[in-house]
Amino acid sequence: MAASSVEGGLLVGAGIYKHFGALTVLDGVNFTLAASESVGIVGPNGAGKTTLLNVLAGAYRPSLGAVYFNGTEVTAFDAAQRCRLGIARSHQIPRPFAGMTVFENCFVAATTGGGLSGHRAYACCVEALDLCHMLHVANRRAETLGLLDRKRLELARALATSPRVLLLDEIGGGLTDEEANNLVETIQVLRGRGLAIIWIEHIVHVLIRGIERLICMDAGRIIADGKPEAVIADAVVIDAYIGGKAAP
Amino acid sequence: MILLSQLINGVLLGGYYALLACGLSFMFGVMRIINLAHGDLAILGACLVFFIADQTGLSPFIGLIVMLPVLAVGGWALQRWMLERSLRAGLLVPLLTTFGLAIVIENGLFEYFGADSRSLAPYIGDFAFDSWAITDNIYIGELAVLIFAVAVVLLGGLKLFLNYTSLGRAIRATAEDADTAELVGINARAVYAVAAAIAVATAGLAGVFLAMRETFSPYSGPTQLIFAFEAVVIGGIGSLSGTLVGGIVLGVAQTFGAQINPQGFLIAGHLVFLLVLAGRLVVGAMRARGGMHGLFARRP
Numbered sequence: 001m002a003a004s005s006v007e008g009g010l011l012v013g014a015g016i017y018k019h020f021g022a023l024t025v026l027d028g029v030n031f032t033l034a035a036s037e038s039v040g041i042v043g044p045n046g047a048g049k050t051t052l053l054n055v056l057a058g059a060y061r062p063s064l065g066a067v068y069f070n071g072t073e074v075t076a077f078d079a080a081q082r083c084r085l086g087i088a089r090s091h092q093i094p095r096p097f098a099g100m101t102v103f104e105n106c107f108v109a110a111t112t113g114g115g116l117s118g119h120r121a122y123a124c125c126v127e128a129l130d131l132c133h134m135l136h137v138a139n140r141r142a143e144t145l146g147l148l149d150r151k152r153l154e155l156a157r158a159l160a161t162s163p164r165v166l167l168l169d170e171i172g173g174g175l176t177d178e179e180a181n182n183l184v185e186t187i188q189v190l191r192g193r194g195l196a197i198i199w200i201e202h203i204v205h206v207l208i209r210g211i212e213r214l215i216c217m218d219a220g221r222i223i224a225d226g227k228p229e230a231v232i233a234d235a236v237v238i239d240a241y242i243g244g245k246a247a248p
Numbered sequence: 249m250i251l252l253s254q255l256i257n258g259v260l261l262g263g264y265y266a267l268l269a270c271g272l273s274f275m276f277g278v279m280r281i282i283n284l285a286h287g288d289l290a291i292l293g294a295c296l297v298f299f300i301a302d303q304t305g306l307s308p309f310i311g312l313i314v315m316l317p318v319l320a321v322g323g324w325a326l327q328r329w330m331l332e333r334s335l336r337a338g339l340l341v342p343l344l345t346t347f348g349l350a351i352v353i354e355n356g357l358f359e360y361f362g363a364d365s366r367s368l369a370p371y372i373g374d375f376a377f378d379s380w381a382i383t384d385n386i387y388i389g390e391l392a393v394l395i396f397a398v399a400v401v402l403l404g405g406l407k408l409f410l411n412y413t414s415l416g417r418a419i420r421a422t423a424e425d426a427d428t429a430e431l432v433g434i435n436a437r438a439v440y441a442v443a444a445a446i447a448v449a450t451a452g453l454a455g456v457f458l459a460m461r462e463t464f465s466p467y468s469g470p471t472q473l474i475f476a477f478e479a480v481v482i483g484g485i486g487s488l489s490g491t492l493v494g495g496i497v498l499g500v501a502q503t504f505g506a507q508i509n510p511q512g513f514l515i516a517g518h519l520v521f522l523l524v525l526a527g528r529l530v531v532g533a534m535r536a537r538g539g540m541h542g543l544f545a546r547r548p
Contacts, residue, residue: 057431083433091431097424100417108417113433117414161433 010035010196011056011087011165016065018051025051027220033165038197040207040228043217044240049200050092053167057089058082083113088163092170094150096142102153103138106160113161128159131186148179166190168199172206180206204232216240253386254503260388262499263396266492268454268472269479270403271447277486278423278443281331281342285350286451287473291466293319293452294459295357301371308368312456316449323448327441350469357466368459376460395457399492402450407488419443478521
């Protein structure tokens with residue numbers, strides 16, 4: 001990977017392959033996220049979207065290829081180290097820490113991932129919870145939350161680590177229109193603060209209101225990348241979704 | 249009057265069991281490892297303090313200050329180099345690993361110390377048997393009170409540590425979901441190693457108190473493991489305050505059993521353990537099948 005293209009992006013995946021046994025899930029993905037950019041990823045099931053997120057976040061090591069963050073190679077870093085550098089991610093299926101309050105869930109993220117302590121960690125959690133409309137349930141135990149609040153907690157906990165890049169995996173799934181609108185508003189506030197975002201979402205009409213660039217994946221490759229309207233209109237993308245001939 | 253005396257002694261004995269069970273419960277709660285070497289690690293701690301006292305003539309309480317960090321480092325290393333690798337192969341493998349470790353510790357100690365029963369009591373002088381007379385009939389041992397107090401302070405302190413410190417919260421988060429803990433920047437491996445260090449050091453502490461109040465030999469570990477296990481199960485697995493209650497229930501049961509018959513000491517303890525276990529299974533089955541009625545209904 002040439003140094004210039006690495007320096008061009010905040011988070012860069014260069015020539016990423018991921019195999020699980022004989023199965024190739026990522027088949028040579030090159031991906032660059034600029035600072036403060038927000039990118040959406042769509043694609044049919046099994047396209048490798050979540051795997052790409054896992055490789056970027058450090059949950060998986062790529063079989064081949066490298067990940068750069070802010071100009072340094074982080075391929076060998078685990079998820080905890082990358083989180084402390086500023087890469088936060090949320091799960092598709094919420095996984096709150098049960099037995100801890102909503103606030104404690106964020107507090108542990110702020111103190112370890114964000115490296116904050118004392119009242120600064122406290123303030124950071126209050127702000128994250130406020131942004132996600134969760135202050136009123138801050139002292140509830142996380143396992144008593146409903147699905148919507150669990151999804152919000154995923155986001156709040158990721159924000160509490162004071163990230164520079166936020167990786168979101170289908171946090172809009174299962175939400176009503178109004179709830180989705182709230183979510184988009186929150187995302188827009190975060191974009192306004194210069195946070196870079198990668199957002200995987202099936203609900204495209206919600207997604208395109210929160211992002212400026214759209215990527216479509218199919219069978220482990222990026223098949224379209226550009227302005228959201230252009231990508232949606234792309235014949236190859238329509239093919240991949242509607243299930244005509246397999247994308248080349 | 250004799251009943252009251254037995255009750256007090258049983259409760260105090262329960263303090264020892266709680267102390268012994270604390271590390272076992274903690275290790276299971278955080279890492280889901282049932283440490284079959286727990287009793288032997290306690291005896292290892294006792295042997296270490298005995299060795300120091302024997303060689304240098306220092307009080308076992310000073311030996312304790314040396315032993316605790318040694319065992320903590322040992323626990324840390326144990327997690328890093330043995331348990332962590334075993335855990336990767338599934339939940340059953342650590343059971344085998346710690347069983348093997350138990351055998352290694354027992355025979356290693358036997359090799360050095362021989363099969364003789366030993367005690368730390370001679371090294372603490374009158375303190376081993378001194379007691380306060382509350383009334384003419386009720387005496388309570390000073391050592392037993394000390395052990396009980398240490399158990400309460402340790403379990404309470406550990407609970408405060410888990411609830412109110414940054415490392416404590418990291419341990420709870422990791423215990424709940426290690427993968428997600430990594431996502432919020434927690435180094436789960438380091439947290440596990442710290443938890444193992446705490447668990448092994450508390451085992452050693454309990455072992456030293458065992459050695460002060462009675463005799464021990466290199467093969468005393470498994471019996472202590474059973475007591476610890478019973479206390480944990482009675483009190484509820486993974487709960488620290490439950491461990492204290494479990495220890496006390498076991499201690500009181502054993503003391504009253506001994507009152508009935510000298511052999512009743514162990515039997516009463518095991519009986520209470522089995523009753524609680526059976527009760528938990530019944531309640532669990534009841535919840536799963538929807539109430540008392542469902543328990544006796546035939547499965548569809």
